[in-house]
Amino acid sequence: MESDQLQRLRTALSAERASADVLPRPEETFAAFEACAFDDVRVVILGQDPYPTPGHAMGLAFSVRPGVPPPGSLRNIYQELESDVGVPPAPHGCLRAWAEQGVFLLNSVLTVRAAEAASHSSLGWEALTDAAIRALSERRTGLVFLLWGKAAQAKARLVDETSHSVLCAPHPSPLSARRGFFGCRHFSRANDHLLARGAPPIEWTLP
Helix, strand or coil: CCCHHHHHHHHHHHHHHHHCCEECCHHHCCHHHHHCCHHHCCEEEEECCCCCCCCCCCCCCCCCCCCCCCCHHHHHHHHHHHHHHCCCCCCCCCCHHHHCCCEEEEECCCCEECCECCCCCCCCHHHHHHHHHHHHHHHCCCCEEEEECHHHHHHHHHCCCCCCEEEEECCCCCCCHHHCCCCCCHHHHHHHHHHHCCCCCCCCCCC
C-alpha cells in the first residue's frame, strides 16, 4: 500500500471521486479484505470490477446490499448454484455469509465510475489485487481459485497449481454466462477439492 504505484492509484482515485460518482463508497472499497481474513481464506471467487449501477456495489465481488434485488450476474450465479448443488436462489443478494466461511470475494479492480463498466481498469488496482493473489498462492496451500471472466483468468499465472486448485469459467454476466458459466459446476467442484484435502466444504446456502 505504500509503494509508489499504489500512491499514484490513491491520487488518481481521489481525483476521480472529486469529479465523478465512484462506486462503491470509500468505506466499502476494501470490504472483501475486511470480511475474510488472510488466514481464513479457503476459496477465492475472482470477478472483474464492481457493479456500475448506483446502490449495487458494496465491496464484495458479485454481492449487493440486503434489500437490493440480485443483478443479472448474481441471478446467473444462483441459477448455476441451484443446477449444480440444488441450492435454491436466495431472496436477497448479500453474499457476506460466504465470506464468513472463508470465501474471498475479490474483484480484479476495486472501484468503478457509475454507469461505466470497466472505467477504472487502467487506474492501477491490478497491482494490489495481483499482490493479494500472489501472496495467497505463496503463503497458503490447498486453496481453490474460481476465476470468472477474462480479467480474472489473467491472474491464473500468479497461482501455483501444484499447491492450489484453479477453476476457470466465463463471467456470469447475462452477456457471457451461456458460453460456459452455466454447467461449470464450480460450487460442487470447489467443495470436492476442499474435501480431498481434508478441509470442510463451503455451505453455499445463504441464510
